[in-house]
Amino acid sequence: MRRTRLVFSGSGGQGVITAAIILAEAAVIYEGMEATQSQSYGAAARGGATRSDIILSESQINFFGVVQPNILVCLTQEAYNLYSTIIRPGGTLLTDNHFVKIAKKADARQVELPMYESVMEKIGKPIVFNICVLGALIGVTEILRPDSVMKAIGDKVPKDFLKMNNKAFELGLAMAGE
Amino acid sequence: MKNKIRFVQGNEACVEGAMYAGIDFFAGYPITPSTEIMEHLASRLPESGGRFIQMEDEISSMCAVIGASLTGRKSMTATSGPGFSLKQEAIGYACMAEIPCVIANVQRGGPSTGNPTHVSQGDVNQARWGTHGDHSIIALTASNHQDVFQITVDAFNMAETYRTPVILLLDEAVGHMREKLIIPEAGELDVVSRLRTSLGRDVDYHPYLPREDGRLPMSDFGGEHKFNVTGLFHDMWGFPSNNPKVIRGLLRHLTDKIENNIQSITRYKEHYLDDAEYIMVSYGSSARSAIHLAKERRARGEKMGVLELQSIWPFPAGLVREKCADAQAVLVVEMNMGQVFAQVKAAVKKPSRVFLGNRIDGKLITPTDIKTYFRVLQGRGV
Numbered sequence: 001m002r003r004t005r006l007v008f009s010g011s012g013g014q015g016v017i018t019a020a021i022i023l024a025e026a027a028v029i030y031e032g033m034e035a036t037q038s039q040s041y042g043a044a045a046r047g048g049a050t051r052s053d054i055i056l057s058e059s060q061i062n063f064f065g066v067v068q069p070n071i072l073v074c075l076t077q078e079a080y081n082l083y084s085t086i087i088r089p090g091g092t093l094l095t096d097n098h099f100v101k102i103a104k105k106a107d108a109r110q111v112e113l114p115m116y117e118s119v120m121e122k123i124g125k126p127i128v129f130n131i132c133v134l135g136a137l138i139g140v141t142e143i144l145r146p147d148s149v150m151k152a153i154g155d156k157v158p159k160d161f162l163k164m165n166n167k168a169f170e171l172g173l174a175m176a177g178e
Numbered sequence: 179m180k181n182k183i184r185f186v187q188g189n190e191a192c193v194e195g196a197m198y199a200g201i202d203f204f205a206g207y208p209i210t211p212s213t214e215i216m217e218h219l220a221s222r223l224p225e226s227g228g229r230f231i232q233m234e235d236e237i238s239s240m241c242a243v244i245g246a247s248l249t250g251r252k253s254m255t256a257t258s259g260p261g262f263s264l265k266q267e268a269i270g271y272a273c274m275a276e277i278p279c280v281i282a283n284v285q286r287g288g289p290s291t292g293n294p295t296h297v298s299q300g301d302v303n304q305a306r307w308g309t310h311g312d313h314s315i316i317a318l319t320a321s322n323h324q325d326v327f328q329i330t331v332d333a334f335n336m337a338e339t340y341r342t343p344v345i346l347l348l349d350e351a352v353g354h355m356r357e358k359l360i361i362p363e364a365g366e367l368d369v370v371s372r373l374r375t376s377l378g379r380d381v382d383y384h385p386y387l388p389r390e391d392g393r394l395p396m397s398d399f400g401g402e403h404k405f406n407v408t409g410l411f412h413d414m415w416g417f418p419s420n421n422p423k424v425i426r427g428l429l430r431h432l433t434d435k436i437e438n439n440i441q442s443i444t445r446y447k448e449h450y451l452d453d454a455e456y457i458m459v460s461y462g463s464s465a466r467s468a469i470h471l472a473k474e475r476r477a478r479g480e481k482m483g484v485l486e487l488q489s490i491w492p493f494p495a496g497l498v499r500e501k502c503a504d505a506q507a508v509l510v511v512e513m514n515m516g517q518v519f520a521q522v523k524a525a526v527k528k529p530s531r532v533f534l535g536n537r538i539d540g541k542l543i544t545p546t547d548i549k550t551y552f553r554v555l556q557g558r559g560v
Binding site for chain 1: 354357469
């Protein structure tokens, strides 16, 4: 039984939640899987640490909280400091080295990529940073087919911005392969 | 044609269920964590020819729902704890005047403004006794989006069948979480239409005269017939009465029309319940953690199961008694101080075997929390 537990973390406004929804939606709509996406939020969400839990599975998901993620994405130092210890031993930790300085080695495959800098250099719009992260995540972990996620992006993103988002996704995907 | 697969929040599953059931009027006032119900209906209803109104507060929303329902609309409002409190007087009016309507309460922490963005199941008793006076009520709940859809359709159907307000007792965790929803084709699920009188304009219509099967055909207010609607005890014409026979008859009718139909109203699911020695009784998002644990324990050969309630009021005491008869212990898993626990204890033959496994800090109860309760009640320590 294939079951992947993910935590996306960062700060409000980075598109962490949107990326989480797109990923889970791609699994359900385009790969016929089960998925749940949940988030904790409060009055202090904006600018503060934000977190979204995702479970992808081939069987029914009951409890939808993630205690020990197989895959952890941290997009701010605060999120990294808060969550890096919860990763399941042997899991994958994806960070952006523009935002996060890794303090110590966790028992995980640590992947640091210059996603933010690449987006700024090649696209120039920080708004698609989250989509680039999604691309890198798919490239690194291969949990879903890239075209499934591309289709889900197409469903969510306004038409005029689709090209830019696709470019960001491919940028991330390529970065993971390097 | 292929069913439509969607990836949505529980609140949107509720909206889809309402649309399927034929909702054509919504009035509300936004409040976390129910707002998405209102938000989606604001775009869906005008598309289908329905009406949507954002009112000035929760009280007026409930009153607008009552008025719209009387004119023949399938009507609904959605709210959370503080708003649910404000709606109580009008809910009582809807009970008394027998007006079909659906009130979704996506529960958050209370009392008062409490904990707006976090989960709770603290409004179970308020759903039953939030409004004053003897009355009966239907309250339904669900733990996953497919069931939220189905139970919303059921809520509209029961509101029409029994001419009563129906409370949809959802919670923040299910309301906000996203998962798969398959929207059934039209005709796949039963939808109960408004029972309208066949009497013509010139025939004397008695709005509160039940047919032989107990149902009361309605006439769209402002249409063919003139009649009175009041929150006072009333006779078959709808006019106020303090005749003791009328009062007793109406009060009995309001209770009996629901309590006597408990078998048709009861909704529940069994998970690994056959031969279970340890039974969890749960509902809403709590039930998901209970099912998670039962599945895990069954894999290890332990006889553990879950009775998931989807109708809480009228409380299915007979069902609970029957299903829990052979259990060594019954753990009621809920996120309050024991509101369903008290009902289960009163229902079973051996109340000393019933325990409360709760969580009340705004966090979703986890399978690990429940494991701890079992360790304690099995005498194994933590």
